[in-house]
Amino acid sequence: xxxxxxxxxxVERPETEFRYGGEAHIxxxxxxxxxxxxxxxxxxxxxxxxxxLYAERWRHAHGCGRFFNAVRDTVSDKFVCTYKAGEPKPDxxxxxxxxxxxxxx
Amino acid sequence: xxxxxxxxTQSARLAHGGRIDRSRTLQFSxxxxxxxxxxxxxxxxxxxxxxxxxxxxxxxxxxxRGILTAGSEEPNAxxxxxxxxxxxxxxxxxxxxxxxxxxxxxxxxYPSLDFDVGAINDVLSPLFPAGFYYKTFMWPKAFWDKxxxxxxxxxxxxxxxxxxxxxxxxxxLYAHCDVLVIGSGPAGLAAALSASETGARVxxxxxxxxxxxxxxxxxxxxIEGLPAAExxxxxxxxxxARDNVTLLPRTTAFGYFVQNFIALAERVTDHLAQPGANxxxxxxxxxxxxxxxxxxxxxxxxxxxxxxxxxxxxxASAGRTYLNRYGATVGRRVLVTTACDSAWAxxxxxxxxxxxxxxxxxxxxxxxxxxxEAAARRGIRVEAACVVTGTSGRLRVSKAMLGxxxxxxxxxxxxxxxxxxxxxxxxxxxxxxxxSQSRGKVVWNAEHEAFLPGASVxxxxxxxxxxxxxxxxxVLEDGYAAAANRQRRPQPxxxxxxxx
Ligand SMILES: [Zn+2]
Numbered sequence: 254x255x256x257x258x259x260x261x262x263x264v265e266r267p268e269t270e271f272r273y274g275g276e277a278h279i280x281x282x283x284x285x286x287x288x289x290x291x292x293x294x295x296x297x298x299x300x301x302x303x304x305x306l307y308a309e310r311w312r313h314a315h316g317c318g319r320f321f322n323a324v325r326d327t328v329s330d331k332f333v334c335t336y337k338a339g340e341p342k343p344d345x346x347x348x349x350x351x352x353x354x355x356x357x358x
Numbered sequence: 359x360x361x362x363x364x365x366x367t368q369s370a371r372l373a374h375g376g377r378i379d380r381s382r383t384l385q386f387s388x389x390x391x392x393x394x395x396x397x398x399x400x401x402x403x404x405x406x407x408x409x410x411x412x413x414x415x416x417x418x419x420x421x422x423r424g425i426l427t428a429g430s431e432e433p434n435a436x437x438x439x440x441x442x443x444x445x446x447x448x449x450x451x452x453x454x455x456x457x458x459x460x461x462x463x464x465x466x467x468y469p470s471l472d473f474d475v476g477a478i479n480d481v482l483s484p485l486f487p488a489g490f491y492y493k494t495f496m497w498p499k500a501f502w503d504k505x506x507x508x509x510x511x512x513x514x515x516x517x518x519x520x521x522x523x524x525x526x527x528x529x530x531l532y533a534h535c536d537v538l539v540i541g542s543g544p545a546g547l548a549a550a551l552s553a554s555e556t557g558a559r560v561x562x563x564x565x566x567x568x569x570x571x572x573x574x575x576x577x578x579x580x581i582e583g584l585p586a587a588e589x590x591x592x593x594x595x596x597x598x599a600r601d602n603v604t605l606l607p608r609t610t611a612f613g614y615f616v617q618n619f620i621a622l623a624e625r626v627t628d629h630l631a632q633p634g635a636n637x638x639x640x641x642x643x644x645x646x647x648x649x650x651x652x653x654x655x656x657x658x659x660x661x662x663x664x665x666x667x668x669x670x671x672x673x674a675s676a677g678r679t680y681l682n683r684y685g686a687t688v689g690r691r692v693l694v695t696t697a698c699d700s701a702w703a704x705x706x707x708x709x710x711x712x713x714x715x716x717x718x719x720x721x722x723x724x725x726x727x728x729x730x731e732a733a734a735r736r737g738i739r740v741e742a743a744c745v746v747t748g749t750s751g752r753l754r755v756s757k758a759m760l761g762x763x764x765x766x767x768x769x770x771x772x773x774x775x776x777x778x779x780x781x782x783x784x785x786x787x788x789x790x791x792x793x794s795q796s797r798g799k800v801v802w803n804a805e806h807e808a809f810l811p812g813a814s815v816x817x818x819x820x821x822x823x824x825x826x827x828x829x830x831x832x833v834l835e836d837g838y839a840a841a842a843n844r845q846r847r848p849q850p851x852x853x854x855x856x857x858x
Binding site for chain 1: 615616617619646797815
């Protein structure tokens with residue numbers, strides 16, 4: 254069972270308190286009626302599904318109830334960081350380089 | 359039940375030795391036959407003490423099966439144990455502790471263990487070289503439901519499932535610790551000692567009833583000037599006196615999940631004749647550990663030769679454990695066949711206990727000089743470049759055929775020996791299963807000729823023989839170091855000395 258740190262509560266809690274929310278930083282189009290079918294499908298269904306570091310949404314469903322974002326390594330299942338909704342997406346390449354250097358040491 | 363009121367059934371129990379409580383005698387039954395044992399016995403050690411090696415039948419061909427090991431790695435001696443009017447199938451006799459009135463049954467035999475109708479498959483086995491091919495039995499189609507399937511179902515499978523609802527209850531609890539140590543052999547005990555010295559919260563678990571692992575079967579080795587078993591007792595007393603240490607015997611670590619989340623199963627009442635109604639049968643511990651030390655030890659490998667599956671043929675370390683820990687001998691005329699040094703210790707201990715060791719057959723052309731001298735002192739015949747090429751004996755081994763290995767790789771007969779037990783060892787395989795579960799990748803090590811743990815993926819370290827460290831002194835040091843780098847103050851390492 255994963256331990257996840259909620260940035261609002263400031264504590265680590267077991268995975269069972271949380272709900273997964275899919276990829277983070279996907280902006281809803283300002284005017285959906287202006288999109289053609291392909292663009293709408295792109296927004297609705299297409300995700301990067303990265304092998305490695307992935308920014309994703311989680312909801313502390315059985316805690317504070319709030320959505321937040323996390324960077325998780327989809328290979329090792331390790332959480333690199335969590336941050337509040339609205340904060341900018343971290344530089345995933347820089348994070349990946351940093352964690353590689355840490356492993357090499 | 360007094361030992362004096364009736365004749366002892368324990369024909370293979372030696373007059374002295376072992377860690378069993380000889381002041382009390384227990385009665386248990388196996389397939390309805392009443393036998394005697396002592397507190398501290400497992401069902402396997404009690405059966406061996408009663409001269410019983412035939413304990414089951416193999417999965418498909420119903421070949422006679424005997425006890426092979428003395429631990430949880432036992433593949434053969436699976437039994438059913440009655441409790442509350444129903445039976446639990448597929449328990450390993452090597453893990454079942456004997457209590458007054460224990461009722462156990464053999465499995466997978468019809469109508470009885472020493473006369474088994476299914477064994478006809480063994481005679482017919484050339485017809486089914488790789489077991490039952492279900493396709494063979496598909497035609498004619500109408501025969502499947504009425505004839506083939508019921509017969510195959512009766513012949514295959516192991517124990518029968520229980521019929522009644524489970525009357526027991528089971529507990530579940532969460533625990534957190536700084537260091538979880540899995541295994542209480544020399545490496546695990548040393549790791550628990552060094553981890554707990556600075557006040558870290560330590561959980562030490564071991565699957566056996568008594569902690570100490572291989573040290574409980576040791577003779578002649580001393581640690582800090584104490585015989586190994588006394589050092590175990592002193593160390594356990596030290597650990598038990600520390601408030602920050604939790605000792606969990608009879609507790610198997612069976613799952614290693616992400617972020618050092620470990621599942622342990624503690625068997626609470628299975629060993630009690632009359633468990634209190636309030637006690638759960640088992641407790642599942644879900645432990646979140648900051649660090650884990652895996653000290654799971656190593657498994658001995660059998661020698662590969664034709665008919666090495668007869669009852670009476672055991673691993674050498676198991677023969678040594680039954681002798682030193684349970685005061686029972688696996689036979690009266692014992693052959694040792696090996697390709698490594700450790701099996702010789704079993705031969706020496708048996709000879710020193712007055713059991714006839716008919717020969718040590720070592721596959722190596724030149725076994726070490728000090729071992730050959732120690733064998734000569736005891737008058738044990740040594741055959742170098744020698745292997746077992748076959749055995750006979752229907753329900754228990756009675757003879758072994760020896761072969762001499764020649765330089766060109768061919769084997770010529772080196773005569774037969776009569777024996778009622780064979781101890782075998784071809785070396786040791788580190789137990790890397792928990793490490794692998796922690797998502798670590800094993801790496802082939804040519805020097806050890808074994809797969810050893812590679813880099814750690816989680817905050818975990820393997821210590822002792824599960825990572826290929828050999829020899830008591832080195833294993834103690836490794837265990838100590840595995841948990842010691844987390845503390846500032848270096849502690850003296852327990853000093854060990856192993857005598858041949
Ligand atoms: Zn929260």
